[in-house]
Amino acid sequence: MAFKFANRMDGVKASTIREVLKLTERPEVISFGGGMPAAEFFPIEEMKEVTSKVLDEDGQLALQYGSTDGYLPLREKVVKRLGRVGIKGITADNILLTSGSQQGLDFCGKIFVNPGDLVVCESPSYLGALNAFKAYECQFADIPMDDQGIIMTELEETLRNNAKVKFIYVIPDFQNPSGRTWSLERRKQLVEMANRYDAVIIEDSPYYELRYEGEPQPAIKSFDTQNRVVYLGTFSKTLAPGMRLGWICAGEEILGKFNLVKQGADLQVNSLTQRQVNKYMEMYDLDARIEYLIGVYRKRRAVMIEQMEKCLPKEVKISVPQGGLFVWLEFPEHINTTELMKKALEKNVAFIPGDPFYPNGGGQNSARFSFSAIPEERIIEGITRLGQAVKEIL
Amino acid sequence: MAFKFANRMDGVKASTIREVLKLTERPEVISFGGGMPAAEFFPIEEMKEVTSKVLDEDGQLALQYGSTDGYLPLREKVVKRLGRVGIKGITADNILLTSGSQQGLDFCGKIFVNPGDLVVCESPSYLGALNAFKAYECQFADIPMDDQGIIMTELEETLRNNAKVKFIYVIPDFQNPSGRTWSLERRKQLVEMANRYDAVIIEDSPYYELRYEGEPQPAIKSFDTQNRVVYLGTFSKTLAPGMRLGWICAGEEILGKFNLVKQGADLQVNSLTQRQVNKYMEMYDLDARIEYLIGVYRKRRAVMIEQMEKCLPKEVKISVPQGGLFVWLEFPEHINTTELMKKALEKNVAFIPGDPFYPNGGGQNSARFSFSAIPEERIIEGITRLGQAVKEIL
Numbered sequence: 001m002a003f004k005f006a007n008r009m010d011g012v013k014a015s016t017i018r019e020v021l022k023l024t025e026r027p028e029v030i031s032f033g034g035g036m037p038a039a040e041f042f043p044i045e046e047m048k049e050v051t052s053k054v055l056d057e058d059g060q061l062a063l064q065y066g067s068t069d070g071y072l073p074l075r076e077k078v079v080k081r082l083g084r085v086g087i088k089g090i091t092a093d094n095i096l097l098t099s100g101s102q103q104g105l106d107f108c109g110k111i112f113v114n115p116g117d118l119v120v121c122e123s124p125s126y127l128g129a130l131n132a133f134k135a136y137e138c139q140f141a142d143i144p145m146d147d148q149g150i151i152m153t154e155l156e157e158t159l160r161n162n163a164k165v166k167f168i169y170v171i172p173d174f175q176n177p178s179g180r181t182w183s184l185e186r187r188k189q190l191v192e193m194a195n196r197y198d199a200v201i202i203e204d205s206p207y208y209e210l211r212y213e214g215e216p217q218p219a220i221k222s223f224d225t226q227n228r229v230v231y232l233g234t235f236s237k238t239l240a241p242g243m244r245l246g247w248i249c250a251g252e253e254i255l256g257k258f259n260l261v262k263q264g265a266d267l268q269v270n271s272l273t274q275r276q277v278n279k280y281m282e283m284y285d286l287d288a289r290i291e292y293l294i295g296v297y298r299k300r301r302a303v304m305i306e307q308m309e310k311c312l313p314k315e316v317k318i319s320v321p322q323g324g325l326f327v328w329l330e331f332p333e334h335i336n337t338t339e340l341m342k343k344a345l346e347k348n349v350a351f352i353p354g355d356p357f358y359p360n361g362g363g364q365n366s367a368r369f370s371f372s373a374i375p376e377e378r379i380i381e382g383i384t385r386l387g388q389a390v391k392e393i394l
Numbered sequence: 395m396a397f398k399f400a401n402r403m404d405g406v407k408a409s410t411i412r413e414v415l416k417l418t419e420r421p422e423v424i425s426f427g428g429g430m431p432a433a434e435f436f437p438i439e440e441m442k443e444v445t446s447k448v449l450d451e452d453g454q455l456a457l458q459y460g461s462t463d464g465y466l467p468l469r470e471k472v473v474k475r476l477g478r479v480g481i482k483g484i485t486a487d488n489i490l491l492t493s494g495s496q497q498g499l500d501f502c503g504k505i506f507v508n509p510g511d512l513v514v515c516e517s518p519s520y521l522g523a524l525n526a527f528k529a530y531e532c533q534f535a536d537i538p539m540d541d542q543g544i545i546m547t548e549l550e551e552t553l554r555n556n557a558k559v560k561f562i563y564v565i566p567d568f569q570n571p572s573g574r575t576w577s578l579e580r581r582k583q584l585v586e587m588a589n590r591y592d593a594v595i596i597e598d599s600p601y602y603e604l605r606y607e608g609e610p611q612p613a614i615k616s617f618d619t620q621n622r623v624v625y626l627g628t629f630s631k632t633l634a635p636g637m638r639l640g641w642i643c644a645g646e647e648i649l650g651k652f653n654l655v656k657q658g659a660d661l662q663v664n665s666l667t668q669r670q671v672n673k674y675m676e677m678y679d680l681d682a683r684i685e686y687l688i689g690v691y692r693k694r695r696a697v698m699i700e701q702m703e704k705c706l707p708k709e710v711k712i713s714v715p716q717g718g719l720f721v722w723l724e725f726p727e728h729i730n731t732t733e734l735m736k737k738a739l740e741k742n743v744a745f746i747p748g749d750p751f752y753p754n755g756g757g758q759n760s761a762r763f764s765f766s767a768i769p770e771e772r773i774i775e776g777i778t779r780l781g782q783a784v785k786e787i788l
Contacts, residue, residue: 242665271636
């Protein structure tokens, strides 16, 4: 049988990450692949408690259909938390709850992208976003970065020469995959340039709250005076990714479109989940939980960096992130990390080769490592094996 | 600000149903609008029990990222249940769990529809599906029905004259909105015709298990020998819609595309939800629950029909469904049900006017009434008020 699928399906490919994750499910593999939170610290007892409470107090509503935009008390709590990253002057009406921020990314493609439109992104950028956008048949302009963010002269040239730019997609805090964080100055410049060229900005910030050093930067959306920044957030990295709960914050006109698209996509987020997370925030101290996670992850990051410095050749560039889940390596040009991955897998260690994060090719010598879900002694063991694999292919 | 949205957004409109539901949230309104299960019978205590059990036994996995296709034991249980509707020879690899069957509908549009393609559907058809497909810029050919299903000669003419038909979308059991059920003969003919014209069939069957009279019919997919039928199911009507859990059953080639699209859309269904529903089916008797619901709904249906026969003019055609949630009324041609709705709302009673269920216009004299969520005395009161509203506009 050959079925006639839509043209857009030609561009929809399996995520390399999810493919690698399948290979690494064997318990003997030390996998630095997925950007997974540490499961041993999930609030399991607390979730039992809040679920009982929600079902006792509010069981019928928690199991019934609800509104598309989401449970009001939870949206109000999101508004409050966004105040801390400098996003002010919004109300619960500016929030739509989504099935993780991945759903927000898919909706960005759906709402903005016509076939042939240009999506501007960082180089490298988050693979799951690139795949989501590609389903709407866009092209990508990936803009080189330095340690402050996207290089603005390069961005301006792209905006000046392309009428078909629909939005600029950035992950300004501890970027996936590069770990980079945008400077304050660059954030302001981005908004100013988007205003000038009438572009929308998608600010994807799943890791914001996981900062291990340095000063927190205000969200790019905090500089937005024209409602042109769409901010995506999530509880996946602070609470539990399996619950699939994220949010979109945007101005009224754009959020109205997101609401319409959410209706057609799956009506609403799980009613029980919304109330579980809301009740969790009422009964427990989410900030204390995040503080604890920061302690754990900061240590794991330090162990990974230290072991990489010990086991890898001096020529490998290790980018030390100020937060988030990822360390990014750049090997000498002649080392292909997909080949290195095969060698590493023989030694039961896994990571994500960097090239799929470059939508227009490149990055064959780069690689992404996540430290968050791996206990320290396993990090040491895994990076030691990686060092051996590198020696063998050199 | 005028943002440049994608062309597809021109066709994306708010669901009339969701708009009406907003108007009817006041407690004094008796609303026959939404197709909601009866919340007073939700398994609230059972959900507390299963959630504790799942979190005790499997807490880390229940809160962590999981595979895109879904939790294997639950997919296996879905396979078993599908055996009862005659769908044989499938395994868990033919099942993808989704965020309600609404997400399956959205994915059908995404996978199959190019702008300008034709979607064939029943006339009338489910509004939420029409809206989901429309986001992919299709046209509709809505085919007239009789009491056995779609009229096959009309379908054949459409298929013969249109190379751009991508799929035929049908709800063969207790259809939303008309309440109609396809005959055995017509089901077989549909598959045979789809084979002949190389069309895909989307079989949407959310109400299948809620039959109040007559013989169950095998699924259309049970006659599928060429893997061209995509079957959509859900736990929304049997367990709890707020949990947003449905499934797609399809052959390997098509399901592979659904899996890819699920990855980009939101990675996976809530891990905890999947395990809650799986554990519910292990610890409790879902069939006994459904039997109980059937008793409740059968009675409510009878009360609604009886009261309609008593309170409405003889010229109103009442279609009595063998199952499901909806009674469909056809008023004399000169009665516009949107006008009637306004009059009814003055009397604090609500329903859904029929015309939005017709993708190409028509049906201004029809209306959908749901009886499932309303206690019997409220049904009697509501239909009595409706009768008064009808008298006043006549």
